[in-house]
Amino acid sequence: MEEPKIIKNPEVFEEYFIPTRILHREDQLMGIRNDLKPLLSGKKPRNIVLYGYPGTGKTCIAKYVVDELRKEFPALYAYVNCWKEESGFKILYNISKNFSSSFIQRKGISKDELLDIIERKIQGIQGIVILDEFDKLSDERILYDLLSLSGITLILISNKPNALQWFDPRIRSRLSSADIIDFPLYKTEEILDILKDRREWGLIPGTVTVSQLERIAGASEGDARKGIEILRIASIEAENRDLDKITDDVIEKSIPKVPDTQKHKLDALNPYQKLILKVLNSKPMDSGNLFSELQSLSEKQGLERIVDRTFRKYMERLVNLGLVRASGKGRWRKYSKS
DNA sequence: TGTCCACGGGAAAGAAAGGTGG
């Protein structure tokens, strides 16, 4: 293979790549930092649950914060994807392997022994375990066992909004104090920023234009991973064709190669949710006014009235989709279009 | 200190989507 013309650093586009700076996820970043902060003063941190659609930065940011923390504090660390390692044994095995510098015999070892190993390892030192896609966990006992070890802080990640509800009440009660952090879909401009960042680190200058990146960002449906993947495929394709820059044609061909992850969540808004957006388009509002506005508008359109709790669920959804911004807390929250 | 009122968890009811066997 001769000199690359497009790609400077292919790692930048890999799934495991963690960027040196995180864009547009300040709240989530601070949230996780604060939850883990007690470690630095020898206290027990909060467990954390991260929710959000695919490609909203959950895994990336969790790893980023843990990396950052470990520069200051020597905590043990393990990342396990529960979808790949679905059995309880595999998960424990992976954790103990990550925690331990020495080799662990895989054969003839029981779950209990693995738990013992883990427990011994974290004596006097703390361990952080990221369980990605924890809703895929086949053996929920493991979660219970891990939660019983006081030296372990869990970061649980899922793209199902209420993944916890499936678990045993005992597990839920142990997680009741966990901090729940939501990751809304990225907006198109935010994905554009992320793509520009990756371009800078991963591609040779001048190989892709901003308007081309805009095209990719627009096709990403709020999923940063999808955007990055499109850029990666386009780069490789351009490289293969021996081009010295990425052409529009290559980009258009790359877009359909990346599967939809969001399943068109965005156009699946119901009439009420569309009305809410329309109202917020003109001016920001607090919840009470917005709700009564919605009621009278929907009456005019011949729609049934909805109950207030349903309205709040709609708002929650819209915020999660990143279509509405919520500022202020509790009952004094204000909603505005984002 | 009590009232006000949106918040949000959770259960129950209802609706839609997904199988399966005839």
Place this chain on the structure above:
DNA sequence: CCACCTTTCTTTCCCGTGGACA
């Protein structure tokens, strides 16, 4: 293809909570 059952998602009902404000 339809009838029926199961699973999953949505909406409603119920209710305890907590911060502002008087």
